[in-house]
Amino acid sequence: xxxxxxxxxxxxxxxxxxxxxxxxxxxxxxxxxxxxxxxxxxxxxxxxxxxxxxxxxxxxxxxxxxxxxxxxxxxxxxxxxxxxxxxxxxxxxxxxxxxxxxxxxxxxxxxxxxxxxxxxxxxxxxxxxxxxxxxxxxxxxxxxxxxxxxxxxxxxxxxxxxxxxxxxxxxxxxxxxxxxxxxxxxxxxxxxxxxxxxxxxxxxxxxxxxxxxxxxxxxxxxxxxxxxxxxxxxxxxxxxxxxxxxxxxxxxxxxxxxxxxxxxxxxxxxxxxxxxxxxxxxxxxxxxxxxxxxxxxxxxxxxxxxxxxxxxxxxxxxxxxxxxxxxxxxxxxxxxxxxxxxxxxxxxx
Amino acid sequence: xxxxxxxxxxxxxxxxxxxxxxxxxxxxxxxxxxxxxxxxxxxxxxxxxxxxxxxxxxxxxxxxxxxxxxxxxxxxxxxxxxxxxxxxxxxxxxxxxxxxxxxxxxxxxxxxxxxxxxxxxxxxxxxxxxxxxxxxxxxxxxxxxxxxxxxxxxxxxxxxxxxxxxxxxxxx
Numbered sequence: 001x002x003x004x005x006x007x008x009x010x011x012x013x014x015x016x017x018x019x020x021x022x023x024x025x026x027x028x029x030x031x032x033x034x035x036x037x038x039x040x041x042x043x044x045x046x047x048x049x050x051x052x053x054x055x056x057x058x059x060x061x062x063x064x065x066x067x068x069x070x071x072x073x074x075x076x077x078x079x080x081x082x083x084x085x086x087x088x089x090x091x092x093x094x095x096x097x098x099x100x101x102x103x104x105x106x107x108x109x110x111x112x113x114x115x116x117x118x119x120x121x122x123x124x125x126x127x128x129x130x131x132x133x134x135x136x137x138x139x140x141x142x143x144x145x146x147x148x149x150x151x152x153x154x155x156x157x158x159x160x161x162x163x164x165x166x167x168x169x170x171x172x173x174x175x176x177x178x179x180x181x182x183x184x185x186x187x188x189x190x191x192x193x194x195x196x197x198x199x200x201x202x203x204x205x206x207x208x209x210x211x212x213x214x215x216x217x218x219x220x221x222x223x224x225x226x227x228x229x230x231x232x233x234x235x236x237x238x239x240x241x242x243x244x245x246x247x248x249x250x251x252x253x254x255x256x257x258x259x260x261x262x263x264x265x266x267x268x269x270x271x272x273x274x275x276x277x278x279x280x281x282x283x284x285x286x287x288x289x290x291x292x293x294x295x296x297x298x299x300x301x302x303x304x305x306x307x308x309x310x311x312x313x314x315x316x317x318x319x320x321x322x323x324x325x326x327x328x329x330x331x332x333x334x335x336x337x338x339x340x341x342x343x344x345x346x347x348x349x
Numbered sequence: 350x351x352x353x354x355x356x357x358x359x360x361x362x363x364x365x366x367x368x369x370x371x372x373x374x375x376x377x378x379x380x381x382x383x384x385x386x387x388x389x390x391x392x393x394x395x396x397x398x399x400x401x402x403x404x405x406x407x408x409x410x411x412x413x414x415x416x417x418x419x420x421x422x423x424x425x426x427x428x429x430x431x432x433x434x435x436x437x438x439x440x441x442x443x444x445x446x447x448x449x450x451x452x453x454x455x456x457x458x459x460x461x462x463x464x465x466x467x468x469x470x471x472x473x474x475x476x477x478x479x480x481x482x483x484x485x486x487x488x489x490x491x492x493x494x495x496x497x498x499x500x501x502x503x504x505x506x507x508x509x510x511x512x513x514x515x516x517x518x519x520x521x
Contacts, residue, residue: 039501040499043496
């Protein structure tokens with residue numbers, strides 16, 4: 001027994017040994033940070049949403065008693081994290097989002113300070129000066145008229161302010177780094193997030209093409225909320241907690257049916273955009289072997305999504321042979337894991 | 350003066366009955382808008398359509414009351430007194446036949462909006478929503494949730510592959 005205790009002590013002390021280099025996934029819905037500590041990887045998460053209520057000592061007291069995360073300003077209390085969704089549901093309003101369509105929202109005045117605080121709470125301070133931190137950035141959108149330069153530089157500015165050496169990494173490529181190491185980083189990575197779907201095709205870790213579409217989980221929520229006349233926050237929490245796409249259509253409720261229809265449309269839309277991109281791109285290599293596709297992200301998390309994707313892919317004629325389509329284990333952490341791999345590899349080079 | 354009141358006043362000024370086109374010209378409103386306003390006034394009982402004349406309206410007693418209420422028209426003033434004061438030749442008739450005075454019910458007067466004073470305007474201080482700066486916020490209350498996964502070996506493996514691959518590119 002003492003030997004075991006000693007071993008446990010050694011293991012726990014090893015777990016405490018933190019490796020420098022961090023991976024950051026700046027998503028529209030969630031922000032994740034990954035950091036390696038010996039044999040373990042710690043993932044810190046924060047929902048990228050907030051809900052504002054008028055400041056009063058009484059309200060503050062209630063929030064503190066309820067262990068609810070909040071940020072204080074002069075005259076407002078911003079409830080952040082998962083509690084913001086609960087509050088939005090109670091008040092019958094929608095949560096406010098600092099990011100929209102994968103980039104910093106131009107509609108939210110408070111977006112910058114709030115997103116800065118959320119990222120800081122997830123990332124923590126730098127372990128050493130100029131610690132490498134890779135952060136995810138979306139690819140250029142093919143169906144929206146905006147670029148990601150501003151967003152990319154704002155996040156970089158935050159990280160550098162806190163003592164990090166910030167480096168951007170395409171979200172789709174991060175999925176490939178995370179899940180396709182055994183395939184020599186050759187294949188396609190698709191990250192279905194809240195604001196965007198990012199696609200990247202890479203050959204031996206070099207991206208052939210990468211792009212994004214501005215239709216994703218939030219788009220599904222908005223459309224379903226419109227057709228069912230329910231608040232978006234209610235649809236979001238239902239989708240995240242109890243959606244099962246394996247259910248037969250006859251046993252589905254109105255919300256489930258609407259979600260199912262929009263999921264189908266989204267998958268068809270993504271596949272059509274991938275086909276367009278391949279047709280547009282002249283530099284597509286000839287693959288010797290069929291390639292794998294890895295799917296990640298919160299929108300891909302509901303039960304039955306993978307089967308749905310496979311089914312629709314099987315019906316469409318794809319330009320090259322696909323060996324398998326698989327869902328990343330822990331699809332929510334995949335991008336953060338990919339950015340962490342890039343950070344550690346960069347440090348060790 | 351709101352649009353309804355302005356149109357009501359114009360109808361009254363045009364001797365009780367007016368066509369919509371004339372009202373539109375006089376007020377500068379569009380014909381459809383004028384028609385809409387007339388419809389509203391009709392529903393309130395302040396004007397009435399003139400029989401046999403399409404798009405013609407006349408003011409009702411209630412309409413006149415409304416104008417009086419807003420002070421657009423004055424209550425009756427003996428017209429003759431006023432004219433006599435201006436025209437001395439009629440003074441005799443006034444002096445000798447006071448009982449002949451006829452009180453006009455109302456006098457048409459036009460009230461204009463007060464002219465702008467020619468003074469230096471005071472600078473308006475428009476209050477805009479205050480932008481929240483990060484320094485004003487207290488962030489120490491936000492603590493992120495953490496989950497640990499045993500992915501250390503997997504990550505090391507992936508890192509080794511990636512370094513190998515990037516070294517190959519570097520050599521080339």
